[in-house]
Amino acid sequence: MADKVKIIKGFQDVVPPLSLAYSRLEDAARSVFERFGFQEIRLPVLERTELFARGIGEGTDIVEKEMYTFPDRRGRSLSLRPEGTASVVRAYVQSDLGKGEPARWYYRGPMFRYERPQKGRYRQFYQIGAEAIGLPGPGTDGEVVTMLDRFFKEAGVKGVRLEINSLGCGKCRPAYRAALIAYLEKRREDLCEDCARRMVRNPLRVLDCKVEGCRSAVKAAPLVLDFLDDDCREHFEGLKGDLDAAGVDYSVNPLIVRGLDYYTRTVFEALADDGLGSQNAVGAGGRYDGLVEEFGGPPTPAIGFAVGVERLAMLAGETALAPPRFFIIASGEKPREEGIRLLARLRDEGVSAAMLTDGAGKSFKAQMKAAARSGALEAIIIGEDEIKSGEYTVKNMKDGVQRKISGTSPEFFAGANNNPEEQG
Numbered sequence: 001m002a003d004k005v006k007i008i009k010g011f012q013d014v015v016p017p018l019s020l021a022y023s024r025l026e027d028a029a030r031s032v033f034e035r036f037g038f039q040e041i042r043l044p045v046l047e048r049t050e051l052f053a054r055g056i057g058e059g060t061d062i063v064e065k066e067m068y069t070f071p072d073r074r075g076r077s078l079s080l081r082p083e084g085t086a087s088v089v090r091a092y093v094q095s096d097l098g099k100g101e102p103a104r105w106y107y108r109g110p111m112f113r114y115e116r117p118q119k120g121r122y123r124q125f126y127q128i129g130a131e132a133i134g135l136p137g138p139g140t141d142g143e144v145v146t147m148l149d150r151f152f153k154e155a156g157v158k159g160v161r162l163e164i165n166s167l168g169c170g171k172c173r174p175a176y177r178a179a180l181i182a183y184l185e186k187r188r189e190d191l192c193e194d195c196a197r198r199m200v201r202n203p204l205r206v207l208d209c210k211v212e213g214c215r216s217a218v219k220a221a222p223l224v225l226d227f228l229d230d231d232c233r234e235h236f237e238g239l240k241g242d243l244d245a246a247g248v249d250y251s252v253n254p255l256i257v258r259g260l261d262y263y264t265r266t267v268f269e270a271l272a273d274d275g276l277g278s279q280n281a282v283g284a285g286g287r288y289d290g291l292v293e294e295f296g297g298p299p300t301p302a303i304g305f306a307v308g309v310e311r312l313a314m315l316a317g318e319t320a321l322a323p324p325r326f327f328i329i330a331s332g333e334k335p336r337e338e339g340i341r342l343l344a345r346l347r348d349e350g351v352s353a354a355m356l357t358d359g360a361g362k363s364f365k366a367q368m369k370a371a372a373r374s375g376a377l378e379a380i381i382i383g384e385d386e387i388k389s390g391e392y393t394v395k396n397m398k399d400g401v402q403r404k405i406s407g408t409s410p411e412f413f414a415g416a417n418n419n420p421e422e423q424g
């Protein structure tokens with residue numbers, strides 16, 4: 001046998017039944033997001049490197065060391081997208097709406113980051129994201145966070161808590177930054193190498209460093225919420241009020257800073273309590289009021305989030321395809337033909353059905369065994385007798401009780417309503 005071709009480290013196949021969990025999450029997202037007025041946008045996976053460098057920020061971990069970047073045949077620097085927000089904003093600016101008109105878009109698909117692979121962290125992973133562009137008020141923030149909460153509920157994801165914070169704006173954040181740098185300078189020796197280096201350029205990142213020394217060093221650090229100006233404070237209070245009114249459970253965590261440079265004001269994270277170890281962030285987002293302008297559009301506010309599908313699928317646990325409603329058993333050439341006809345009709349009518357179509361010559365017993373293995377509720381038995389009488393034998397796979405039903409009976413096509421459990 002030839003050598004097997006290997007997959008790249010950190011990339012993974014999503015094979016059934018796990019892929020089913022992915023589809024379910026995407027279905028729930030579509031259903032909830034559309035109710036909130038969001039429409040799907042499909043984006044390229046490859047962009048000019050400059051887009052991410054300018055959007056996410058030159059000094060961020062993602063841009064500094066996590067992008068898959070390479071020149072194309074003409075020597076242009078391209079990168080596989082590490083996230084979707086920068087592409088959404090580029091697409092918005094290039095679209096007809098890009099004059100500051102509101103847009104509500106969602107997306108899903110693979111993202112790529114050259115991170116150290118571990119449980120819940122991959123180099124190719126899937127996100128589902130949503131972005132609301134064009135409205136500045138806290139009402140939009142409230143809707144977006146509520147939509148995330150309702151997505152978790154509809155997708156059956158339990159044990160996730162929502163934490164919110166405000167990072168202030170271009171007017172009030174500089175004073176906070178200065179206060180934080182002054183505080184950190186006094187504790188420089190306690191910080192890890194990374195934090196000591198980024199302390200001046202990106203002091204907020206020190207607040208969410210996982211290294212123990214940094215965690216205790218920032219315990220008494222000044223908090224951004226104490227530095228918000230009146231407008232930012234009012235915005236944050238407005239968001240909290242709307243979340244309360246919509247019945248969303250959340251808490252305020254003043255240490256959330258996020259690892260991407262584009263955020264202003266509202267930021268939030270969704271964290272799983274158990275089951276995911278250290279990679280427990282299942283989703284995150286925030287407001288980025290400066291990004292549209294950064295990409296050449298008019299000043300346009302925006303807010304959005306993205307969830308990690310791998311992590312959510314791990315929380316969702318086992319998923320399996322529902323067993324077929326019917327399993328058709330046919331012996332002989334004519335019955336097989338009749339069986340194929342019925343199989344096609346059932347499936348056309350939306351009823352799930354199976355049959356050993358490749359089982360030419362397979363004994364009745366072998367087909368019965370396959371029916372039992374499939375988990376079907378009922379077997380439809382078609383033999384020469386059934387062809388003659390025009391009535392099929394229908395056998396309940398649980399209790400073995402058999403009955404005769406006319407081949408043209410509407411009972412076969414009543415789908416879910418035709419559940420033998422509910423009969424009699």
Ligand code: HAM
Binds near residue numbers: 123124125304305
């Ligand atoms: P992010 O926090 O970088 O934000 O990623 C969002 C989610 O993607 C994370 O919470 C996590 O569940 C998942 N994720 C990130 N990296 C990996 C990985 N290597 N393996 C598996 N899952 C991962 C963003 O991407 C922003 N674009 C969110 C946003 C949208 N902000 C505003 N709009």
